[in-house]
Amino acid sequence: MDTAQLIESLRQELNRHNYNYYVLDSSEISDFDFDMKLKQLQDLENQYPEFLDPSSPTQRVGGNITKNFETVPHDYRMYSLDNSYSKEDLVEWESRVQKVLGEVPLSYTCELKYDGASISITYENGKLLRAVTRGDGFQGDNVTNNIKTIRSIPLQLQGNYPERFDIRGEIVLPFAGFEKMNQELIEIGETPYANPRNTASGSLKLQDSSEVAKRPLDCLLYFLIGNNLPFLSQYEGLETARNWGFKVPQEATLANNMQEVFDFIDYWDIHRHELPYETDGVVVKVNSFRYQEELGYTAKAPRWAIAYKFKSEQVSTLLNTISYQVGRTGAITPVANLQAVQLAGTVVKRASLHNADQIAKLDIRVGDTVFVEKGGEIIPKIIAVDFSKRPEGTEPTEYITHCPECNTELIRGEGEANHYCPNYYACPPQIVGRIQHYISRKAMDIEGLGGETVALLYASDLVHNYADLYDLTVDQILPLERMAQKSAENLVKGVLQSKEIPFERVLYALGIRFVGETVAKKLAKHYKTIEALQKATVIELVLVDEIGERIAQSVVDFFNNEANIQIINQLKMHGVQFEIVETINPNATTKLAGKVFVVSGVFELYSRDELKKAIEDNGGKVGSSITSKTDYVIAGDNMGPAKLEKANKLKVTILSENEFTQILNGA
Known part of the structure; x- marks a missing residue:
């Protein structure tokens, strides 16, 4: 056997032992023998560097240093999930699904929801290409070097796999490994870690991958996405992923009806504490990919999963005590300051009281013993008062009448849950909050500038609004606390680079009340320039797709304020993008202008995305559901029966993909 063959043979053997031990939880050889074979391979690779392979088992030991984690876009967006807290919620979700699909037989994949750090891993030609954190769902941090150290993640796949695909999963820290890490810290007098989830998440951003390799992290995988995947359902995908070498939890099961979903939930609600990992719920997915595609997504989550x-x-x-916080919109949030208590793996000292109505409803008073829980396992909240322990002589809580920061009298609009401070342009937390929103990742994404630095810049009288950021100089920033030459230069550079951010994100960054990411995109696409949007009336705005009266009035109010116009003019002078940069498509036409299409089913000539792009490129609009405004439905195989029934009822013209192609070709 020559050197190249010996190296490849050792790699295959070590990969097999690795898979057996970390995925199948069985072992054919001792740890000592494994280490000796790994050392033999390392020595050979060092001696013959021409045979080095990034997918070699030796690459798991780490050693790469990453100073700055590169932000990269996801090939496929990572959506969030809608949450439910009762079986009634699940029944309502199923009803919404059936309303779209019709009375078709449905099965569901039930999977445990593990509490860790989300990851998306791309494989190309069977090799691990890159691993990216969730980030904001559209882009995340490239943590490939650190992910390669996790032994349950295959570097080289086995069997027949597609040329390229992504697999999503959760990086977790098993209880046993977490306790061992904490015991080692306690023995050397260091502070132990708070909980497994935060420790797993923090591990992904360690700069030295050899340090990550020392941590007993695991990866549980649950979803594949890509073109031409060789299966038709979520459950079949999980089984296929196991055959390729991925660690897919065995607890996942297929339920043929909602009662079987309830049985799965009831069982694991009791037995979850026997698992080696943290889990906080169950994810239920419509099993069929065809039905998943038919159901589609909201702006934030898939409709086919909950x-x-x-x-x-x-x-x-x-x-x-009770204190009051002022948000960037002026909303007042009452906060309960608690005697520190351990809750779900973290020490809780504060909890949200939401608003005046919630305080009155629960009759919460200072000095009470209260029951606290983590809402959705994340945000602590007070759910009840233990009246048996209430001290004598306590008075009902009187909600504040004036802003705790600027002493302006608070207002509360009709139908509003919150009180507001109307001192929009002089209340410090509102000013700082708006600037922090402006620089945030989903908005202008200004590198080198964080929330604490914004507060410092404001306190130092260097900025009074987000437009002032563009006037900052290195010399002004250097005297600030914890600012060195390089960090000051990076801050100024990051501000200048934000001038390239597209208009829709700039519009979101302005912080107009009720204008989130999705609304900002719709307004930017419709009006194309800030000047056109400024002139829009409430009636004109309401006519824009999915813009309601509350949003419209808020937009008009924002542009009617002279201070806002001055800030926008200041931003224009600095070259911030205030118009859509149209990309020229040489094949674009207007032949479908004014026509609304709905795409449904599975196609042979095009993918659904290609059909939608063709519609938009030729001036048409893509609708998500069939309404009286729909002109055409492009129907593929297995079109949802509910959509077919609705199209026929509304007498909407149904086209095959061939007929649609003929229309594009002028027939």
């Missing part, structure tokens, strides 16, 4: 959250852990503690 997370059922197990009942949250509760504890009781003492309410010491």
Whole structure:
């Protein structure tokens, strides 16, 4: 056997042992023998560097240093999941699904929802190409070097796999490994880690991958996405992924009706504590990919999946004081300051009280013993008062009448849950909050500038609004606390680079009340320039697709304010993008202008995305559901029966993909 063959033979053998031990939980050889074979391979690769392969088992030991994690776009967006907290919520979700699909037989994949750090891993030609954190769903941080150290993640796949695809999963830290890490810290007098989830997430951003390799991280995989995948359902995808070498939890099951989903939930609500990992619920997915495609997505989540959250852990503690926070929109949030208590793996000292109505409803008073839980296992909230322990002589809580920051009298609009400070342009937390929103990742994404630095810049009288950021100089920034030459230069550079951010994100960054990412995109696409949007009336705005009266009035109010116009003019002078940069498509036409299409089913000539792009490139509009405004439905195989029935009822013209092609070709 020559050197190249020996190296390849050792790699295959070590990969097999690795898979057996970390995925199948069985072993054919001792740890000592494995280490000796790994050392033999390392020595050979060092001696013959021409045979080095990034997918070699030796690359798991780490050693690469990553100073700055590159932000990269996801090939396929990573959506969030809608949450449910009762079986009634699941029944309502199923009804919404059936309303779209019709009375078709449905099966569901039930999977445990593991509490870790989300990851998307791309494989090309069977080799691990890159691994990217969730980030904002559209882009995340490239943590490939660190992910390669996790032994349950295959570097080289086995069997027949597509040329390229992504697989999503959760990086977790098993309880046993977490306890061992904490014991080692305690023995050397260091502070132990708070909980497994945060520790797993923090591990992905360590600069030294050899340090990540020392941590007993695991990866549980649950979803594949890509073109031409060789299966037709979620459950079949999980089984196929196991055959390729991925660690897919065996607890996942196929349910043929909602009662079987409930049985799965009931079982794991009791037995989840026997698992080696943290889990906080069950994810239920429509099993068929065809039906998933038919159901589609909202702006934030798939319509074909929902997370059922197990009942949250509760504890009781003492309410010491109530304080009030002012948000960037002026909304006042009351906060309970609690006697520190351990809850779901973290120490809780504060909890949201939401608003005046919630305080009155629960009759919460300072000095009460209160019950606290983590809403959706994330944000602590007070759910009840233990009246048996209430001290004598306490008075009902009187909600504040004036802003705690600027002493302006608060207002509360009709139908509003929150009180607001109307001092929009002089209340410090509102000013700082708007600038922090402006620089945030989903908005202008200004590198080198964080929330604490914004507060420092404002306190130092260097900025009074987000337009002032563009006037900052290195010399002005250097005297600030914790600012060195390089960090000051990076801050100024990051501000200048934000001038390239497209108009729709600039519009979101302005912080207009009720204008989130999706609304900003729709307004930018419709009006194309800030000047056109400024002139729009409430009636004109309401006519824009999915823009309601509340949003329209908020937009008009924003542009009617002279201070806002001055800030926008200041931003224009600095070269910030205030118009859509149209990309020229040489094949674009207007032949479908004014026509609304709905795409449904599975196609042979095109993908659904290609059909939608063709419609938009030729001036048409793509609708998500069939309404009286729909002109055509392009129907492929297995079109949803509910959509077919609705199209026929509304007498909407149904086209095959061939007929649609003929229209594009002028027939």
